[in-house]
Ligand SMILES: *[C@@H]1O[C@H](CO)[C@@H](O)[C@H](O)[C@H]1NC(C)=O
């Protein structure tokens with residue numbers, strides 16, 4: 380989505396800087412491995428099972444302190460440390476899992492983590508991993524935000540500067556991370572948020588929330604590099620995946636989206652000093668029952684000049700998607716834009732839509748709504764065949780200021 384991504388990121392940065400300023404993590408006593416004969420072991424067997432540290436998996440006893448203790452033990456040790464969350468339902472408030480750490484940390488999630496409906500338990504996000512290298516979370520457990528307890532408090536559709544509810548799992552300044560096997564469910568706001576991360580793999584993850592839940596984006600990323608999402612199934616109330624400014628080298632493949640608002644790049648240009656989005660690949664994916672399929676959106680009155688270039692969408696099946704292919708350089712939700720026609724500074728170029736087939740729930744299967752001062756350049760529609768599922772109308776392309784070529788495209792959609 381939309382409005383919240385960047386302010387979120389900006390606040391995360393502010394929080395990071397505040398932490399730096401107060402040297403919060405220096406105050407944490409490092410874990411001291413027990414001395415062993417022949418010197419300290421390089422991988423101390425720290426107490427890293429949260430039940431051993433006092434957590435009760437009864438779904439109602441607050442387990443926050445046990446998880447924080449496990450994190451401190453793991454972070455202060457060396458080698459690879461595995462934190463174990465065994466089967467059970469563990470109620471936890473805000474978890475600030477901060478580095479830098481002297482170890483690599485794996486969280487093995489076999490049980491479920493439950494958020495609380497008490498918003499005073501959170502400063503900003505729910506589970507926030509910050510400034511950590513070599514991190515993994517895997518298992519078959521569920522990270523359940525318990526969003527239904529608080530969604531009615533989300534005012535973002537009514538107020539531009541709304542209070543943002545806690546995101547579920549947030550990685551800030553994390554390099555080399557893997558998230559595998561787990562389920563993220565009913566986040567209060569975004570399910571997974573990546574900010575300033577590098578080399579992240581999301582694999583075999585399930586993300587689920589009702590199609591009408593507010594701002595429950597599946598995966599949002601900004602200012603990040605080398606992100607791979609594979610074999611992941613996302614059905615939520617907002618964008619399945621949204622790729623914000625400053626993001627490069629993203630590969631999404633073998634994944635599914637729907638319900639939701641599709642796989643989006645943007646919104647671009649909302650804030651000053653945003654950086655380019657480059658080299659995005661979406662291949663072998665299915666989008667089903669979503670409001671949009673593949674979308675690139677930038678603000679009509681963009682505040683920064685940036686480029687969205689070198690995207691390849693190849694082999695994407697659409698099943699009853701309202702707007703399967705969308706480039707919108709005139710994005711302006713709730714009419715918040717300054718009246719400045721032709722003011723866009725966001726360049727959209729070298730975008731290939733190839734082997735995109737299936738059905739559209741509205742006649743408008745292809746929308747290329749570009750502005751005349753920076754027309755979209757180097758677009759390609761190759762082997763695109765989308766059929767309107769309704770009656771009394773036929774599939775069509777609505778294209779403005781879009782330059783490129785159509786190859787082997789049904790004639791109603793061949794607008795380039
Ligand atoms: C990435 O992190 C994993 C641990 O999660 C570690 O085994 C691996 O060596 C790391 N890779 C690099 C390049 O540091």
Ligand SMILES: *[C@@H]1O[C@H](CO)[C@@H](O)[C@H](O)[C@H]1NC(C)=O
Nearest residue numbers: 610632633634635663664665
């Ligand atoms: C394409 O994605 C599906 C999952 O939707 C997966 O089963 C299949 O192996 C993928 N094919 C290739 C060639 O990666």
Ligand SMILES: *[C@@H]1O[C@H](CO)[C@@H](O)[C@H](O)[C@H]1NC(C)=O
Nearest residue numbers: 668669698699700701740768
């Ligand atoms: C297609 O999507 C539309 C709009 O979301 C919905 O009303 C309709 O029931 C869907 N049709 C099928 C066959 O799923």
Ligand SMILES: *[C@@H]1O[C@H](CO)[C@@H](O)[C@H](O)[C@H]1NC(C)=O
Nearest residue numbers: 741742743771772773775777
């Ligand atoms: C067909 O769909 C287009 C685009 O949604 C709409 O503008 C037009 O009025 C529709 N035509 C009919 C006959 O309903």
